Amino acid sequence: MKHLSPFIQKLIDEFDKLPGIGPKTSARLVFNLLHRKEDIRSFSDALNNAYQNVHFCPECYNLTDDGLCTICNNPQRNKKMICIVSSNQDVEAVEKTNEFEGVYHLLNGLLSPLEGITPDKLKIKELETRIKDNGVKEIILALDQSMEGEATTIYLSKLLGQYDVKLSQLARGIPMGANIEYTDEVTLGSALKNRKQL
Amino acid sequence: MKHLSPFIQKLIDEFDKLPGIGPKTSARLVFNLLHRKEDIRSFSDALNNAYQNVHFCPECYNLTDDGLCTICNNPQRNKKMICIVSSNQDVEAVEKTNEFEGVYHLLNGLLSPLEGITPDKLKIKELETRIKDNGVKEIILALDQSMEGEATTIYLSKLLGQYDVKLSQLARGIPMGANIEYTDEVTLGSALKNRKQL
Numbered sequence: 130m131k132h133l134s135p136f137i138q139k140l141i142d143e144f145d146k147l148p149g150i151g152p153k154t155s156a157r158l159v160f161n162l163l164h165r166k167e168d169i170r171s172f173s174d175a176l177n178n179a180y181q182n183v184h185f186c187p188e189c190y191n192l193t194d195d196g197l198c199t200i201c202n203n204p205q206r207n208k209k210m211i212c213i214v215s216s217n218q219d220v221e222a223v224e225k226t227n228e229f230e231g232v233y234h235l236l237n238g239l240l241s242p243l244e245g246i247t248p249d250k251l252k253i254k255e256l257e258t259r260i261k262d263n264g265v266k267e268i269i270l271a272l273d274q275s276m277e278g279e280a281t282t283i284y285l286s287k288l289l290g291q292y293d294v295k296l297s298q299l300a301r302g303i304p305m306g307a308n309i310e311y312t313d314e315v316t317l318g319s320a321l322k323n324r325k326q327l
Numbered sequence: 328m329k330h331l332s333p334f335i336q337k338l339i340d341e342f343d344k345l346p347g348i349g350p351k352t353s354a355r356l357v358f359n360l361l362h363r364k365e366d367i368r369s370f371s372d373a374l375n376n377a378y379q380n381v382h383f384c385p386e387c388y389n390l391t392d393d394g395l396c397t398i399c400n401n402p403q404r405n406k407k408m409i410c411i412v413s414s415n416q417d418v419e420a421v422e423k424t425n426e427f428e429g430v431y432h433l434l435n436g437l438l439s440p441l442e443g444i445t446p447d448k449l450k451i452k453e454l455e456t457r458i459k460d461n462g463v464k465e466i467i468l469a470l471d472q473s474m475e476g477e478a479t480t481i482y483l484s485k486l487l488g489q490y491d492v493k494l495s496q497l498a499r500g501i502p503m504g505a506n507i508e509y510t511d512e513v514t515l516g517s518a519l520k521n522r523k524q525l
Binding site: 137183192 | 334360
């Protein structure tokens with residue numbers, strides 16, 4: 130867009146860096162925002178405040194504005210039980226179930242040799258230190274059922290086998306609202322194998 | 328997300344205000360951004376710079392960082408020929424064709440009584456002043472083929488009929504790459520009626 134103001138172009142470029150937002154969507158968002166001038170300022174303030182205050186929790190690597198994150202800081206959470214997830218969004222998803230009373234450990238990614246994400250790029254060494262230092266008793270692997278998630282689950286289950294911890298992964302089965310007809314054979318096979326007595 | 332840092336929540340809320348971005352996508356964008364701290368700062372700077380420098384062109388109501396926008400400022404553009412569009416993105420779209428040498432007039436919206444967008448909410452009075460003051464000879468209506476776009480086209484063609492200007496709207500017809508079979512009957516009907524002699 131040759132005749133665009135460089136200030137507008139720069140802002141479009143910043144939006145364009147976000148995942149899943151292409152140049153056309155970026156332009157649409159920026160033009161919308163530029164018509165609401167009061168919101169530009171509060172957006173910029175929100176970014177500045179996040180920049181200055183948000184950092185990684187030194188315990189679980191979730192994001193926090195405090196010393197430890199609110200979950201690690203909560204005395205009612207069981208520190209001997211760790212749920213391993215790949216991202217911040219996954220913490221939110223598990224928290225919403227209200228079924229988990231332990232703490233989390235964020236790998237901040239999944240193994241993907243093709244993209245150069247090897248074990249040393251993830252927070253795995255930090256996980257081992259936590260297991261040793263805190264006398265962790267149980268570890269739940271809650272990783273995506275993708276190629277990368279599976280690879281990470283296999284890698285971690287081997288690595289963590291050397292520690293005296295109860296190790297598990299999320300149950301596989303048919304999801305809520307699923308149609309048997311349209312459920313893939315791997316999921317349906319797992320659901321059959323792990324059938325639950327009524 | 329009850330245990331989220333308020334700084335993170337505020338930033339998610341700001342993204343959430345953007346059109347077509349829901350709370351889940353906002354969270355994904357924010358978490359992604361928070362992992363790239365250097366980009367948060369440049370994003371915030373880009374917003375601040377846009378806030379301080381970008382304003383509406385007093386002539387055509389496009390966005391600019393200069394007195395007039397680059398198009399109105401260009402002596403080679405024909406000031407007697409105005410293309411009426413509803414948004415900044417539409418200017419970009421028409422400019423990309425390299426087929427238009429006149430200037431633009433942005434209504435900054437389309438008529439929509441249901442949403443409270445009446446003629447006085449659009450830059451229509453400003454358009455009339457421009458027509459009178461600049462001796463405009465030709466006006467092209469380049470508005471969406473939506474309900475709102477059609478209503479605006481009808482309203483403007485009646486209103487502008489009182490001025491001594493050549494008034495036209497974009498041709499209707501089958502678009503590039505279209506399949507006759509899948510073209511709707513209104514479009515195909517227009518394409519037949521306006522068929523071009525070979």
